[in-house]
Amino acid sequence: MHIKFHKIREAVINTGIQMLNSQLVVGTWGNISARVPDADCIAITPSGVDYDTITPEGIIIMDMEGNIIDGNMKPSIEYSLHLEVYKNRPDVNAIVHTHSTYCTAMAIARKSIPGAAEDLVQIVGGDVKVSKYALPGSKELGKEVVVALKDRNACILANHGCLAAGKDLKETLKIAFVVEKTAKATIYANMLGGVVELDQEDIDFMRNFYLNKYGQR
Numbered sequence: 001m002h003i004k005f006h007k008i009r010e011a012v013i014n015t016g017i018q019m020l021n022s023q024l025v026v027g028t029w030g031n032i033s034a035r036v037p038d039a040d041c042i043a044i045t046p047s048g049v050d051y052d053t054i055t056p057e058g059i060i061i062m063d064m065e066g067n068i069i070d071g072n073m074k075p076s077i078e079y080s081l082h083l084e085v086y087k088n089r090p091d092v093n094a095i096v097h098t099h100s101t102y103c104t105a106m107a108i109a110r111k112s113i114p115g116a117a118e119d120l121v122q123i124v125g126g127d128v129k130v131s132k133y134a135l136p137g138s139k140e141l142g143k144e145v146v147v148a149l150k151d152r153n154a155c156i157l158a159n160h161g162c163l164a165a166g167k168d169l170k171e172t173l174k175i176a177f178v179v180e181k182t183a184k185a186t187i188y189a190n191m192l193g194g195v196v197e198l199d200q201e202d203i204d205f206m207r208n209f210y211l212n213k214y215g216q217r
Contacts, residue, residue: 084142
């Protein structure tokens, strides 16, 4: 195993364990990837392997054309989806794809998550849109996800789940948590009579604040 890939592989594994323990996935479903620093390639989880048993060698290193550079396992069937996002979003350095309960509910209802919660619009950029349906593992799915992700850091995959995309694995997992929490709150709000969405001016203000002023700098 190339030592230069070890750190990013460990980060992907740790993210997967957190995702599993937080019930963002069940079993082996979902997938995770990240750009390898200072290299034109990505690290991605293997297909059909329990997150708590993946070894560093099991995390596949692929170039941007889908060729395996390093790793002893078969990559996630969604590798073309990940690559399509990276090719079209230079600001994205990590992807977390979940099958969490409430996001899946929105996915099978093909309902977007409205821009009504302040933390959601800050971290995602607005509402969470639903992509057009395409079969899992298909190149078409990647193209549809890129459209749904426009100006956003998350989207819902129709009849499938959620995809979060961010600047690094830590932020991207946080995006997935916020989207799942907001999907749950949206379902409850609809039970109470409906969702009141935020004005676009307020969304833009909060998004700018998050990107440029939030946290320690």
